[in-house]
Amino acid sequence: MEQLPGGRRLRLASSLGLGQRCWEVTLDEERGLLAWRDPRPPRRGADNCFVPTSEIIAVEETEQNKKQRSTGKWQKMAKPHAFTECRPKQLLVYINPYGGKRQGKRIYEQKVAPLFSLASISADVVVTEHANHAKDNLFEVNISKYDGVVCVGGDGMFSEVMHGLIGRMQKDSGIDQNNPKAPLAQCNIRIGIIPAGSTDCVCYSTVGISDPVTSALHIIIGDCQPLDVSSVHHNNTFLKYAVSLLGYGFYGDVLKDSEKKRWMGPMRYDYSGFKTFLSHHYYEGTISFQPAKHTLGSPRDKDSCRTGCCVCKESEQQLAEQRKKCGFKHEEDEDEWKVIKGKFLAINVVNMSCACPRSPKGLSPAAHLADGTADLILVRKCSRFDFLRYLVRHTNRDDQFDFSFVDVYRVKSFQFTSKLSEDNESSVTDIGKKRFGQFCRDHPACCCNIANSTWNCDGETLDSSAIEVRVHCQLMKLFARGIEENCTDEAAYSHSSIEQLL
Ligand SMILES: Nc1ncnc2c1ncn2[C@@H]1O[C@H](COP(=O)(O)OP(=O)(O)OP(=O)(O)O)[C@@H](O)[C@H]1O
Ligand SMILES: CCCCCCCCCCCCC/C=C/[C@@H](O)[C@H](CO)NC(=O)CCCCC
Ligand SMILES: [Ca+2]
Structure with a gap:
């Protein structure tokens, strides 16, 4: 045991042989750090490593020849979950074997299951x-048995699991999901995403990388990232x-066409x-929205949402205060609506950055x-060349909102009606218009x-x-911690597909 300068803190110190080198290991209980360094006089760039004890996933004794010892002075930890209280012990895992490049099962078995077993986590796998x-299945299982649900697949698979959990939560709480104004019950069971899809946007935007091992470690450690969820309704x-x-518009049409080409992966x-x-x-069409007034941020901010984000923390506090004041009742009904009519190439409403390997900083x-x-992005009718710009x-560091034909707003609710449905409502028998619609669909150059x-x-x-959208602050939680500050974007940009193309 060693006394630190200042005389207050005590820490455990020992030496550890790793390969040919001998390291000095210290356990600083007060700061919760396990550190190891080369005890020889420091050289430039010498290794000096530490890991917070809260992030150690398992402790095992091995001999120098790596064979495991079952008896002796050191024993395997009696309580494998002793490091922190919030780690999951029992998980429910869903694997989509057909997502992305159809590697979900292999990824789980080879990369994730061994880590769960090392951390003494048991998993029921479907x-x-x-x-x-x-x-x-999520409407039927005994959900209270589990500390979390894991989905192995892409954004579609995550969406399924999220719908199952949120839907189950509302059903159990007697809340009618068809009521667009109903305050929804928060879903406290965390979801972990093991990325094995085509876009993996939710994983990338909440972790900063699309990597099954990194995601598995966030699950094991028991990280918690709250997430906003939008509800989408039509006519109640x-x-x-x-x-x-x-x-x-653009992303709707890309998706519709791509569904016919699923075989392409x-x-x-x-x-x-x-x-x-x-x-x-x-x-x-016509867009109506309620601007978000409660938040500190704006879509044109230079700073992004990062681990421990103070903008999100502030919103969490406001949410708690609002709940104290008026229970679960929504306050926003009295707030002003802004209305915009126009011709749009794309209307995007995003709850998160939507960063993904194709677009490292996102939409x-x-x-x-x-x-x-949510951020509402309106891309008005412009030339093909401008739309390409x-x-x-989205694939480089330039500001995608710095165009005269692009507007962006931070909103808490949103509605859209297309001109066609407005016209059809006012004159349902106008066959000429419907025919013209058909004509133009058949001639894409028009x-x-x-x-x-x-x-x-x-x-x-x-x-x-025609849809009605409402953002529900922190409706659910993920096994993640947001993107960490020191995560440089360099690697992501060098891998962006467009850079390889240009
Ligand atoms: N066994 C299955 N057979 C067919 N479809 C499935 C099966 N399991 C899940 N699905 C559906 O497959 C859809 C797509 O899956 P997933 O999101 O995993 O992959 P992806 O579409 O390739 O990736 P991304 O959503 O990231 O673009 C999901 O909406 C899910 O409902
Ligand atoms: C000429 C070169 C221009 C290159 C432009 C690249 C722009 C990429 C932006 C990508 C934004 C992804 C948003 C995420 C959407 C996901 O919820 C959804 C489900 O996985 N994916 C798609 O709809 C898939 C959408 C894929 C669109 C390409
Ligand atoms: Ca948001």
Whole structure:
């Protein structure tokens, strides 16, 4: 035991042989750090490493020849979860064997299961047999048995698990999801995402990398990242929840076309993206939204949402105060609505940055994970060349909002009606208009567009073009901690697909 300068703190010190080198190891209980360093006089760039004890996943004794010893002075930890209280012990795992490059099962078995077993976590594993298997199953299982749910797959698989958990929570609390104004019950069981999909936007935007081992470690350590969720309704009917992108126009059309090309795997988005870009359709409609007033941030901020984000913390406090004051009742009904009519190439509503390997800073780089707001991005009708300039800025550091045809707003609720459905409502028998709509759909080179687009809701197509959206602050939680400050974007940019193309 060693006395530190200042005489107050005590720490345990020992030496550890690692390979040919002998390291000095210290356990600083007060700061919660296990540190090891080369005891020889310090050289430039000498290794000096530490790990917070809260992030140690397992302790085992091995001999120098790496064989495990079952008896002796040191024993395997009696309480493997002794480091922190918030670590999961029992998990429910859903694997989509067909997501992305169809590697989900292999990724889980080879990279994740061994780490869970090392950390003494038991897992009940369900390999899904059809779409909605995981979602339906979550309404039936004894959920109280588990400390978390893990999905192995892409954004679509995450969405299924999220719908299962949030839906189950509302059902158990007697809340009607069809009521767009109903305050929803928070979902406290955390979801872990092992990325094995085509875009993996939710994982990338909440962890900073799309890597199964990193995600498995966040689950084991028991990290917790609250997440905003938007509810989407049409005529008092619940349609979907969204956490990443709700996109009409460009991203809706890319998705619709890409669904026919699922056999292409992740490449389908490049194919359909290019095809949709060439078609250059714009859509007319009316947007109404309530600007977010409670939050400190703005979509044009230079700083992004990072681990321990103070903008999100502030929103959490406001949420708690609001709940104290008026229970679960929403206050925003009295707030003003802003209305915009126009012709748009893309209408994107994003709850988070939507960063992914294709776009390392995402659709809205300053969006926050848990501030109770979404960023509404309006890309008005412009030339093909200008739209290309806009898209290319998603892949580099230039500001994608610095265009005269792009507007961005931070909102807490949003509504959209297409011109076509407005016109149809006022004159349902106007067959000429419907015919013209058909004509233009059949001639993609014709940019004057009368037909509707469809909404892309976290990678799934919605049936209705008229929607009503409301952001629910921190409705759910992930096994993640947000993107860490010292995570440089350099690696991500050097891998961005567009940079390889140019
Ligand atoms: N066994 C299964 N057979 C067919 N479809 C499935 C099965 N399990 C899940 N699904 C569905 O597959 C859809 C896509 O899966 P997933 O999100 O994992 O991959 P992806 O679409 O390639 O990736 P991303 O969503 O990141 O673009 C999900 O919406 C899910 O509902
Ligand atoms: C000419 C070169 C221009 C290159 C432009 C690249 C811009 C990439 C932006 C990517 C934004 C992804 C937003 C995430 C959406 C997910 O919820 C959804 C489900 O996984 N993915 C898609 O809809 C898949 C959407 C894929 C779009 C390409
Ligand atoms: Ca948000």
